[in-house]
Amino acid sequence: MSFLDELPHDHRELIVSLPYRVGAWISHADDVGGDVADEEEKTALANILHGFTQDVFGSEVVQYVMAETISRKQDWEKWATETKNVSEDCQRAIDLLHDVVDEKEVNAFKQRLLEIAEAVALAFREYDKLDFITKLRIYIMYYREKYKAARKNRSFKSMDQYLNISLKERQTLNALASVLGIQYS
Numbered sequence: 001m002s003f004l005d006e007l008p009h010d011h012r013e014l015i016v017s018l019p020y021r022v023g024a025w026i027s028h029a030d031d032v033g034g035d036v037a038d039e040e041e042k043t044a045l046a047n048i049l050h051g052f053t054q055d056v057f058g059s060e061v062v063q064y065v066m067a068e069t070i071s072r073k074q075d076w077e078k079w080a081t082e083t084k085n086v087s088e089d090c091q092r093a094i095d096l097l098h099d100v101v102d103e104k105e106v107n108a109f110k111q112r113l114l115e116i117a118e119a120v121a122l123a124f125r126e127y128d129k130l131d132f133i134t135k136l137r138i139y140i141m142y143y144r145e146k147y148k149a150a151r152k153n154r155s156f157k158s159m160d161q162y163l164n165i166s167l168k169e170r171q172t173l174n175a176l177a178s179v180l181g182i183q184y185s
Helices: 009-027 034-053 060-071 073-080 086-100 103-122 132-151 159-164 167-180
Strands: none
Touching (some): 009 073, 009 167, 060 103
């Protein structure tokens, strides 16, 4: 029996839908790349969700949630349209989880949501389709953020990883990290 079985239906639905909805939210953050990007991002989302169900040494809560998210694949299309309030729903889910599981499990859930979002953002490289000035701004942003991370002794993404994430996706990832209370770089 999982902790999910003890939750009211609407709470369970909220928590179980969030891994997919977070990925869809990032995917919808921009329209660069069109249908090709959308398909690659959907594939990445499905793959990462499947990957987290096989993480036997990770969080038990995350495993239960991911297993149910995967088993509800028939709901993914509907969940993909329910991204308007993802930020607020993440906060609600975290508050609900604090009531039923320990802090370590809540933190693992938050971390997985951010990892899912980032994996989706990395799935399609929108950078190559930008004009020169925009590319130059991105390079400047990269080195500025890398410098800030180095001053705080934090690791930072490679240039290649950074370029795979569009500006709108990066803004959405930062908003998600802020709601989750996680430092994102």
